[in-house]
Structure formats: C-alpha cells, structure tokens
Amino acid sequence: MMGTPMTGTPGIVITGASGRMGQMLVQAVTQSDACHLVAALEREGHAWVGQDIGTAMGGAALGVTVTDDPVAAFAKAQAVIDFTAPAATVAFAGLAAQARAVHVIGTTGLSDDDIAAIDRAAHHAVIVRAGNMSLGVNLLVQLTKKVAAALDEDFDIEVIEAHHRHKVDAPSGTALMLGEAAATGRGVELADVRDSGRDGITGARKRGDIGFTAIRGGDIVGEHDVMFAADGERITLRHVATDRRVFARGALKAAIWGQDRAPGHYDMLDVLGL
Numbered sequence: 001m002m003g004t005p006m007t008g009t010p011g012i013v014i015t016g017a018s019g020r021m022g023q024m025l026v027q028a029v030t031q032s033d034a035c036h037l038v039a040a041l042e043r044e045g046h047a048w049v050g051q052d053i054g055t056a057m058g059g060a061a062l063g064v065t066v067t068d069d070p071v072a073a074f075a076k077a078q079a080v081i082d083f084t085a086p087a088a089t090v091a092f093a094g095l096a097a098q099a100r101a102v103h104v105i106g107t108t109g110l111s112d113d114d115i116a117a118i119d120r121a122a123h124h125a126v127i128v129r130a131g132n133m134s135l136g137v138n139l140l141v142q143l144t145k146k147v148a149a150a151l152d153e154d155f156d157i158e159v160i161e162a163h164h165r166h167k168v169d170a171p172s173g174t175a176l177m178l179g180e181a182a183a184t185g186r187g188v189e190l191a192d193v194r195d196s197g198r199d200g201i202t203g204a205r206k207r208g209d210i211g212f213t214a215i216r217g218g219d220i221v222g223e224h225d226v227m228f229a230a231d232g233e234r235i236t237l238r239h240v241a242t243d244r245r246v247f248a249r250g251a252l253k254a255a256i257w258g259q260d261r262a263p264g265h266y267d268m269l270d271v272l273g274l
C-alpha cells in the first residue's frame, strides 16, 4: 500500500501538506521507491488536521493522519520538505535541526533575518534551500552567470517573471536567484544594482542596474526570462514550468542527497552538481 513505511528509505515529513506544493509533494513521496511518508503537517486550526492525508486530498487513504505538531512529526523523520511561509520555515529550521533531520526549504519571500536564522540552524543539520528546485532553472542560473560575465554594461539586464494569481511574494525566489547569478557574473552585489517595482516618473534606466518585473495572473505555474538588451540586439534566456512536479522532483532529490552529509546550508546547485 502507498504510504507504508519501508525500512531503509528516508522517512519524509511534508509541511503545508494541503498547499499547492504540499499536495504535489505528498503524491511524489508516496509514489517514490526511494523514500516514504512519515507525517503530513498543517497549521493549527486547519480543516485537514486529524484527517488521513490521502482522503483529505480526495483519494485513497494513505495511513498518515495530518498533524499540527511539528516536534512529534520531525522526531520520526529523516527529512522535512517545507514549502510553506517564511515564519513557519524559520521555526521549522530550528526544530528540524534539533531532530537532526535534513530540512529541504522551497519557501520563498524570506528576509535577510530569516536567512540568518536558517544559517544558524545549518550549523547543526543539513539544510538545502533554493527558490526553485527544478533542474531547468538551476541550469539557467549557471547560464545567466556565464552570459552576464561575457557581456559588459552596454547590455541592460532585466529579469521578468510570471506566476499564478495566488502568489504572495515578488520578485519570485527564482527571479532573485537569477538576479544574483547575473550580479555574480558581473562581479557586483545585487543589493547595489537591484531595481524592482518601477512605477510613475522613474527617470531613465541607470547603467549597470538589474531590473525586475513581476506578472501575476491565472494559473501560471512559473515563467522566468533573463533579458540582456543592448542597442541593436537582445538575448533572452527563458525557463517555463508547466507542471509543479518539476519542483517536487527536485525537492525529493535534495532530501535523499542530504542524508549523511555534513551539516551546512546547501543549494540545488550542490545537489545537482551543476
């Protein structure tokens, strides 16, 4: 039966189990031979708490009851896969480290303080964090770095992203990864050249800036362009995600990769060896 613990494979907790990514991850874990589901976590007061996760998702029972107790859930896990919200993720980083479980973080919209707290937890346990877990985007990160390093500031860099109407953070985590990659390629700090949220009389574009534009609408899964625009020519690097399975696949890979690694704060480039 799906969801039956198999000895020898890592036991996984999915946080935010009712969410768009949470449900995708529950499916991916229960269909995998390389890991098994030990718990499904939701926030206190959520209607799914106390229900079997499989039936709550509208399918067959999986024998795992949705809980709102992260301490008990993490105690039985080798990995926590977490696509929730910044405050929850910071709290989970401390708890997963105490349980010595690998913490795979897909949550975006984290502040610098949130990342500093996650860094502290990573002294004690393995944390893999990426604003995008897909193979394609992580390859695009490396391509962006290379193209930015090859071109000078005659090429204006713009990152354009599009997501579904429910997304709460902007620019997307992926857009920021791509902006960081472009800045690294150019040998500058993104914070010094970032231009987000143009509106009104903005003045002319500043040479060397890296601009961000966020589109929100409908059910767009996730689309990212990195444009290098010069006088007379333009290069655009593009990734289009059409199925959230690509993120879930990467997250499972990270959870398995993280087993028996030294404590530290890793990313998907480490996992994928890119």
Ligand SMILES: NC(=O)C1=CN([C@@H]2O[C@H](COP(=O)(O)OP(=O)(O)OC[C@H]3O[C@@H](n4cnc5c(N)ncnc54)[C@H](O)[C@@H]3O)[C@@H](O)[C@H]2O)C=CC1
Binding pocket: 015, 016, 017, 018, 019, 020, 021, 022, 041, 042, 043, 044, 046, 083, 084, 085, 088, 105, 106, 107, 108, 109, 130, 131, 132, 133, 134, 173, 247
């Ligand atoms: N890194 C990546 O590859 C990807 C990252 N994401 C990010 O993942 C996050 C979630 O995205 P979606 O699934 O679309 O959102 P969603 O809103 O559908 O799901 C979030 C879930 O987290 C739950 N949650 C919030 N606080 C919680 C707590 N304290 N304890 C337990 N559960 C809690 C919510 O109840 C909800 O079910 C976002 O930050 C998004 O940007 C999304 C897709 C891919």
Ligand SMILES: O=C(O)C1=N[C@H](C(=O)O)C[C@H](O)C1
Binding pocket: 108, 131, 132, 163, 167, 171, 172, 173, 174, 175, 221, 222, 223
């Ligand atoms: O919220 C989403 O949906 C997504 N979030 C991530 C991001 O912020 O980049 C990854 C993906 O694009 C989907």
